[in-house]
Amino acid sequence: MIIVAEQKRIFIEHTLFIIAVILCGILIENTYYLQIMTFIGINTLLALGLNMLMGYAGQVSLGHAAFYGIGAYTTAILSTTFGLSPWIALVCAVGGAIFVAFIVGLPTLKLSGYYLGMGTLGFGMIVNITFREWSSVTGGSSGFVGIPMLELGSILFEAGRSYFFLVWGVVFVAMVLCRRILNSRMGRALRSIHDGENASMAVGVNTHILKLQIFMFSAALGSIAGFLYAHFVMFISPDSFGFMVSVKMVTMVVIGGMASIWGAILGASLLTLLPEVLHSFQEYEMIIFGLILMVVMIFMPQGLTRGLIDIYEHSRKSPKKSV
Amino acid sequence: MQEIIQYLFSGITTGSIYAVIAVGLSMLYSSTELINFSHGEFVMLGAMGIVTTWVHLALPLPLAFVLTVAAVAFMGMLFERLAIRTAKKHQPITLVIITVGASILLRGVAMIIWGKDPFSVPPFSSHDSIEIAGAALVPQSVFIVIAAFILAGAIHLFFKQTLTGKAMVACAVNKKAAWLSGIPSETMGVLAFIISTGTGAAAGIFIAPITMSSYDMGTMLGLKGFCAAMIGGLGSLWGAFAGGILLGVLESLGAGLISSGLKDAIAFILLLLILYICPGGLFSAKISKRF
Numbered sequence: 001m002i003i004v005a006e007q008k009r010i011f012i013e014h015t016l017f018i019i020a021v022i023l024c025g026i027l028i029e030n031t032y033y034l035q036i037m038t039f040i041g042i043n044t045l046l047a048l049g050l051n052m053l054m055g056y057a058g059q060v061s062l063g064h065a066a067f068y069g070i071g072a073y074t075t076a077i078l079s080t081t082f083g084l085s086p087w088i089a090l091v092c093a094v095g096g097a098i099f100v101a102f103i104v105g106l107p108t109l110k111l112s113g114y115y116l117g118m119g120t121l122g123f124g125m126i127v128n129i130t131f132r133e134w135s136s137v138t139g140g141s142s143g144f145v146g147i148p149m150l151e152l153g154s155i156l157f158e159a160g161r162s163y164f165f166l167v168w169g170v171v172f173v174a175m176v177l178c179r180r181i182l183n184s185r186m187g188r189a190l191r192s193i194h195d196g197e198n199a200s201m202a203v204g205v206n207t208h209i210l211k212l213q214i215f216m217f218s219a220a221l222g223s224i225a226g227f228l229y230a231h232f233v234m235f236i237s238p239d240s241f242g243f244m245v246s247v248k249m250v251t252m253v254v255i256g257g258m259a260s261i262w263g264a265i266l267g268a269s270l271l272t273l274l275p276e277v278l279h280s281f282q283e284y285e286m287i288i289f290g291l292i293l294m295v296v297m298i299f300m301p302q303g304l305t306r307g308l309i310d311i312y313e314h315s316r317k318s319p320k321k322s323v
Numbered sequence: 324m325q326e327i328i329q330y331l332f333s334g335i336t337t338g339s340i341y342a343v344i345a346v347g348l349s350m351l352y353s354s355t356e357l358i359n360f361s362h363g364e365f366v367m368l369g370a371m372g373i374v375t376t377w378v379h380l381a382l383p384l385p386l387a388f389v390l391t392v393a394a395v396a397f398m399g400m401l402f403e404r405l406a407i408r409t410a411k412k413h414q415p416i417t418l419v420i421i422t423v424g425a426s427i428l429l430r431g432v433a434m435i436i437w438g439k440d441p442f443s444v445p446p447f448s449s450h451d452s453i454e455i456a457g458a459a460l461v462p463q464s465v466f467i468v469i470a471a472f473i474l475a476g477a478i479h480l481f482f483k484q485t486l487t488g489k490a491m492v493a494c495a496v497n498k499k500a501a502w503l504s505g506i507p508s509e510t511m512g513v514l515a516f517i518i519s520t521g522t523g524a525a526a527g528i529f530i531a532p533i534t535m536s537s538y539d540m541g542t543m544l545g546l547k548g549f550c551a552a553m554i555g556g557l558g559s560l561w562g563a564f565a566g567g568i569l570l571g572v573l574e575s576l577g578a579g580l581i582s583s584g585l586k587d588a589i590a591f592i593l594l595l596l597i598l599y600i601c602p603g604g605l606f607s608a609k610i611s612k613r614f
Contacts, residue, residue: 054416060416060419107598107599108595108598108599111598111602113415114358114415114557115598115602117358117419118549118553118594118598119594119595119598121546121549121591121594122550122591122592122594122595122598123591123595125546125587125588125591126588126591126592126595129584129587129588129591130588132584133582133584133585133588243542243546244542247420247423250416250419250420251420251423254416254417254420283431283434283435284431284435285431286427286428286430286431286434287428287431287432287435288431289427289431290424290425290426290427290428290429290430290431291424291428292424293420293421293423293424293427294406294421294424294425294428297410297417297420297421297424298406298409298410298421301410301414301417
């Protein structure tokens with residue numbers, strides 16, 4: 001019975017999500033808003049991938065922008081410099097990111113706590129410096145220009161409505177995929193790592209392989225996000241994949257609320273919208289952004305989804321007490 | 324040969340600055356188990372502080388030095404009191420994001436106070452450079468290296484000789500046991516922040532005449548400080564110091580002999596190598612737990 005109810009709930013959630021996306025796509029006319037919604041979609045993909053690693057498996061990565069960048073630069077180089085079809089480039093980008101994640105994850109994921117954070121940070125910095133310094137291939141710090149638009153048959157994905165639907169379609173597929181993984185045997189094993197790695201090893205979970213697999217999965221999602229980003233803005237530079245971007249990704253996951261798929265969407269939306277809103281404050285933008293980050297983390301360390309639910313429950317309880 | 328000596332000189336100079344940054348980070352980590360991602364910003368505040376007090380207000384150098392260090396240490400205390408203390412019981416990742424938020428905040432404040440343009444600071448001493456084996460040694464470098472050693476030595480003596488220092492070490496070893504024997508561990512935490520940000524400010528003052536100082540110089544310096552602290556072994560004072568010098572020398576040699584584009588990558592390549600081969604660091608006596 002519980003399983004049936006759970007499936008029903010998930011079905012309703014998915015239907016609501018699809019309706020919301022279609023309504024947004026049809027009703028929003030303003031191209032600026034559509035563009036921001038598309039960016040939210042790309043960031044949601046990043047947050048979903050990192051959330052699997054951080055929220056469920058409990059492994060912190062401070063260098064995840066590297067995979068985002070690998071996805072973007074692979075497709076940029078293959079489709080622009082070598083003139084390949086972007087779809088072939090997508091396969092290469094995802095394959096490349098998974099391969100790099102395997103090579104890097106093998107030794108790195110043996111570390112834990114701050115050491116894992118520092119290891120992934122170092123990896124992210126090295127990848128970013130490679131983008132910056134290998135200028136004959138990547139265009140160096142001035143960036144890579146002239147990335148072609150995506151085409152599928154007769155549909156040309158321009159920056160606008162069609163791209164919005166493309167990105168959110170991918171987000172939906174990724175969401176369903178994450179759900180499937182989490183409700184499987186693998187998902188339960190993942191949560192056991194989060195609660196206690198030694199305990200889950202004791203009951204026979206091969207934690208190292210599992211962590212590596214989930215690292216590779218989140219790298220793949222990151223590189224798909226990078227692919228979508230590159231063909232959307234058609235210009236990429238190393239700054240879009242630096243240390244601060246990795247930190248921003250971690251912040252999306254934590255602010256939205258770890259181990260929650262809706263939390264990832266909320267976190268991605270907030271961190272995409274916030275700089276847009278703060279633009280009007282001009283030079284005070286950084287101060288306000290930093291303050292919000294600190295205040296949320298000090299008062300709602302469980303993230304906004306959890307924090308808001310707590311406040312709601314608290315406010316419902318307190319009137320009862322007075323009665 | 325002459326070139327290599329020249330690279331060594333500049334490597335040791337920047338290395339001793341990394342060393343001071345690493346010592347501050349490492350010390351804070353061993354007494355509070357916190358990695359402060361805004362440490363680089365306190366270094367930047369030190370450099371900007373000397374720009375204001377010494378270059379703009381034309382105060383005498385020692386006074387400017389003391390004023391800057393005191394002001395930055397005071398900000399470090401405020402940071403601990405307002406942000407870290409209020410959120411102390413939470414997971415490391417929340418604390419990391421709080422310090423990242425603080426670093427963005429401090430960078431924003433510095434951008435408004437000092438603007439976006441970089442400043443240059445004249446050298447501390449106007450003596451001519453000395454020539455050793457064909458390589459020029461600037462007196463400024465000697466001054467910085469000696470000052471770094473004095474600073475690290477002072478921290479060492481503080482921990483080994485004074486009661487407060489010993490109490491801090493006790494807190495770092497076992498907080499609960501220290502608390503039971505009557506050491507106010509909260510006060511020790513604040514003190515650790517004050518000393519850590521104060522040494523960060525000193526590092527910023529040393530680096531000001533070597534490079535241009537601007538509001539965004541902190542992040543990279545902070546990250547390299549981590550690398551140095553990890554290379555030497557997180558939590559060990561002289562280990563972090565040696566890690567800093569080693570990092571500076573290798574960076575300077577790598578940039579000079581191989582490629583200048585490699586300069587920033589060296590620190591992180593070293594970091595990964597250390598983490599894979601001996602995560603406890605090169606100079607750490609005890610085998611570190613990978614917790």
